[in-house]
Amino acid sequence: MKVMKFGGTSVGSPERMKNVASLITKSGEPTFVVLSAMSGTTNSLIEIADYLYKKNPEGANEVINQLEKKYIQHVDELFFTETYKSETREFLISEFNYLRSFTKDLFTSFEEKNVVAQGEIISTNMVVNYLREMGVKAVLLNALEFMHTDKNSEPDIAYIKEKLSKLLEENKGYQIYITQGFICRNAYGEIDNLQRGGSDYTASLIGAAIQAEEIQIWTDIDGMHNNDPRIVEKTEAVRQLNFEEAAELAYFGAKILHPTCVQPAKYAGIPVRLKNTIEPKAEGTIINNVLVRGKIKAIAAKDNITAIKIKSSRMLLATGFLRKVFEIFESYQTPIDMLATSEVGISMSIDNDSHINEIVNELKKYGTVTVDSSMCIVCVVGDLDWNNVGFETLATDAMKNIPVRMISYGGSNYNISFLIKESDKQRALQNLSNVLFK
Numbered sequence: 001m002k003v004m005k006f007g008g009t010s011v012g013s014p015e016r017m018k019n020v021a022s023l024i025t026k027s028g029e030p031t032f033v034v035l036s037a038m039s040g041t042t043n044s045l046i047e048i049a050d051y052l053y054k055k056n057p058e059g060a061n062e063v064i065n066q067l068e069k070k071y072i073q074h075v076d077e078l079f080f081t082e083t084y085k086s087e088t089r090e091f092l093i094s095e096f097n098y099l100r101s102f103t104k105d106l107f108t109s110f111e112e113k114n115v116v117a118q119g120e121i122i123s124t125n126m127v128v129n130y131l132r133e134m135g136v137k138a139v140l141l142n143a144l145e146f147m148h149t150d151k152n153s154e155p156d157i158a159y160i161k162e163k164l165s166k167l168l169e170e171n172k173g174y175q176i177y178i179t180q181g182f183i184c185r186n187a188y189g190e191i192d193n194l195q196r197g198g199s200d201y202t203a204s205l206i207g208a209a210i211q212a213e214e215i216q217i218w219t220d221i222d223g224m225h226n227n228d229p230r231i232v233e234k235t236e237a238v239r240q241l242n243f244e245e246a247a248e249l250a251y252f253g254a255k256i257l258h259p260t261c262v263q264p265a266k267y268a269g270i271p272v273r274l275k276n277t278i279e280p281k282a283e284g285t286i287i288n289n290v291l292v293r294g295k296i297k298a299i300a301a302k303d304n305i306t307a308i309k310i311k312s313s314r315m316l317l318a319t320g321f322l323r324k325v326f327e328i329f330e331s332y333q334t335p336i337d338m339l340a341t342s343e344v345g346i347s348m349s350i351d352n353d354s355h356i357n358e359i360v361n362e363l364k365k366y367g368t369v370t371v372d373s374s375m376c377i378v379c380v381v382g383d384l385d386w387n388n389v390g391f392e393t394l395a396t397d398a399m400k401n402i403p404v405r406m407i408s409y410g411g412s413n414y415n416i417s418f419l420i421k422e423s424d425k426q427r428a429l430q431n432l433s434n435v436l437f438k
């Protein structure tokens with residue numbers, strides 16, 4: 001079985017939902033479909049939650065009313081029979097009344113997660129009803145029944161696998177199995193989610209659990225590009241990526257794929273294919289175990305990076321210095337992305353600066369600290385095994401007119417990263433494309 005995941009814009013209107021229906025039924029083979037909420041809906045639900053945190057039920061009700069109006073309109077455009085129209089309309093009304101019920105009581109993060117989960121619950125119900133109206137044998141499997149996380153908020157792989165195979169066994173003979181991306185239950189049985197953009201992760205976890213033949217992630221761009229198409233001229237779709245290369249690109253800024261999505265597929269050895277709903281015939285990008293030797297694949301960039309440098313003569317010949325520094329970041333749950341060391345100093349980059357003041361204060365115990373904000377990581381990805389010669393020179397040559405704050409190379413076989421000012425990003429990306437892909 002294949003897993004096909006469609007993001008928010010791919011189910012963003014009744015028209016697009018019909019398009020999804022035709023894409024998933026085309027092969028005639030049993031298919032597992034994962035859907036996001038319609039685009040914009042998760043944001044609206046978060047807005048509702050924000051109003052309720054601030055004890056403003058009127059604000060929340062206004063957003064709920066607008067959303068309801070929009071969805072009720074969708075029903076008339078999506079369905080063509082009165083039975084399905086009224087059934088879905090009733091479902092939507094009960095959903096929006098359910099959302100209204102949250103405006104009357106105490107609001108905590110528990111309620112928030114429940115509110116935010118409704119976007120995927122609504123979109124999947126609409127699409128499954130539409131498929132049934134079309135005469136397709138389709139069934140909705142509730143993600144809350146099988147997608148569970150453990151006490152560390154990590155997916156409970158064993159549970160997912162067992163529960164999902166049981167559900168599939170109980171629902172034999174369907175052509176289309178639909179489920180919600182993003183949403184799950186946590187170790188305490190509460191409704192939770194896999195973080196923003198987590199539907200890709202759902203698809204990958206399901207693919208791994210059912211040993212799918214392939215996991216397809218459908219968005220609105222033709223595969224992963226070799227550079228950011230919004231910034232650089234004449235980017236090209238990359239046809240193939242190794243799992244490691246894809247993970248680096250997703251983490252360092254390529255928006256098309258959520259970084260967590262790669263792991264489950266990689267461990268299960270299941271290829272991930274990125275496809276374009278608007279141009280379904282386009283080849284897209286395949287991510288698999290194959291590593292093409294001697295090739296630079298793509299460039300990505302990640303903004304909003306803060307660099308922190310600590311300089312200390314106490315580091316000279318001392319043991320345990322790095323550990324002490326890292327422990328400070330760990331105690332504030334702040335992951336370090338890039339790292340460069342010298343005998344008397346360390347530079348690190350972080351993308352979450354919510355505890356920057358506390359971290360800097362504690363680091364000051366060990367030396368002189370400097371902070372640079374509004375930085376950007378530019379990352380070149382491909383076969384960068386250290387035995388290959390020439391690529392580092394080409395990449396650094398492309399950066400020759402740009403002030404570089406940090407360089408990281410040799411951490412993996414797949415990446416060389418530069419930390420630069422955000423204001424130099426466009427120039428850096430264009431120069432790298434010119435030099436590496438000419």
Ligand code: ASP
Nearest residue numbers: 036042182196197198199
């Ligand atoms: N609907 C969720 C979000 O907007 C999950 C997703 O689309 O992947 O973040």
Ligand code: MG
Nearest residue numbers: 007197200256
């Ligand atoms: Mg997404």
